[in-house]
Amino acid sequence: MVSWSPEGIDQLSARLISQGSRFARTASRKSGEQRSLIALRVLSNLLQEGDLRIGELAQRETITQPAMTATVNRLEEDGLVERRADPADARAAVVHVTQAGAAELEAFRMRAAARVRPHLERLGEDDLAVLARAADLLGDLADRLNER
Amino acid sequence: MVSWSPEGIDQLSARLISQGSRFARTASRKSGEQRSLIALRVLSNLLQEGDLRIGELAQRETITQPAMTATVNRLEEDGLVERRADPADARAAVVHVTQAGAAELEAFRMRAAARVRPHLERLGEDDLAVLARAADLLGDLADRLNER
DNA sequence: CAGTTTATATAGAACGTGTATATAGTTGCT
DNA sequence: AGCAACTATATACACGTTCTATATAAACTG
Incomplete structure (x- = not known):
């Protein structure tokens, strides 16, 4: 394993x-998704954390409050x-x-999984473990980038 | 290490x-980036692969040809x-x-790296290796999803 | 060479997102 | 209590993003 030079770290970013x-x-596109990834993440956040304010959602997703107002408006209309x-x-x-919201998120997850599954199934256990860990790390990194 | 159930794989997706x-x-946002990630990826593709057609670019990035025409128009205007x-x-x-395009991509990479570096530096070698491998795997997965 | 296919461009519509500002409610200080 | 400052959300406006449908021009095919 190579030790990490500053340049290596920067390329990695x-x-x-x-x-x-x-x-x-x-x-997302290949799963035929219509809704934006932000809208789906909003549903996911709300299901996981319970009711949240507009401002709180905007901050979590790193978009402005007016943009989140618009996103919530569209979700509410539907x-x-x-x-x-x-x-x-x-x-x-x-x-x-709403229940419809929870159902829509679940439907997205199933469509996406169905599309991606065949490719994941070809990977070895070690690569699956890498991806699982990476998903967590990316989430943590996004949180930290958001902090300041 | 847990063996991977179908549900586990689907959640991972x-x-x-x-x-x-x-x-x-x-x-990208926290680095103060103005340009879309697609525009940046277009520059990156062109630098890496040489000149490409509009249609080829659209296919690689999974957007429609008219959307890519618009993206290239904006890049060309600038x-x-x-x-x-x-x-x-x-x-x-x-x-x-153009040279300006190459410079702009490089500038983005530097800004992004500067923003992310402090957080990557806190990770151990094993997690950095996970992220590096994951970047490759995600690229391959996107290629495969694109194939059909 | 006429008909079909392909590469790109254009038109029109809806969404996504930012900045600036308005409105309404809360908090702190005296 | 009353006023100033602050906060949460909404609205207005502008521009970028992306789609579908269609037009235009060039290339291929029999």
Whole structure:
């Protein structure tokens, strides 16, 4: 194993961004997905964490608050989420996933999995482990990049 | 090491898409990037492979030909690429990166690296190796998804 | 050489996203 | 209590992104 030079680390950054985005876009498109990846991530966040505010969602996904308002509007028009009054703060509304929203996310996951599965199945256990660990690491890295 | 159930593999697909897209978007935005990741990938493809046709670029990046025409138009307006006649086929034009285009890609890579480096530096060699291997695997997976 | 196919461009529509600003509600200080 | 500053969300506007459908021009085919 080569030890990591600063240049190696910097190349790795660019490759992760480039390949990560291409893979995500390709897998989503080829699964016939209509909705944006942000919209799907919003549903996923809400299911995992419970109701969240617009601002909180925007911050997590690194888009501006107006962009998140628009995303939530579209999801609400399609009945996938609801706005609910926040009892603690009348300025705020919390976003709540509906059953239809949960179903739509699940449907996406199944379509995506069906499309990607054949290719993952060809990989060895070691490569699958690499990808599983990488998914966690990428999530952590995104969190840290978001912090400041 | 757990052996991989079908469900585990399917979950992995969804996680890779979700985390991959979030990481790429976050890293790009937080680096103050203006240009789309697709535009950057176009520059990268051209530098790596030499001049390519619009249609070829569209196929590689899994967007439609009109969308790629628009992307190339914007890059051309900014002087980052040029259209050149394809001597072998007068219908087609090949896209060629200019020096300014190469410089812009390099600048993006430096900005992104500077932003991500501190977080990568905290990782151990094993995790860096995981990420490096994962970048390759994601690239291969995207290629394979693209094939059919 | 006429008909079909291919490569790119254009038109039109909807979504995604940013900046700037408006509106309404909350908090802190006196 | 009252006012100033702050905060959460919404709205307005502009531009980029991406799709489908179609037009245009060139190449291939029999």
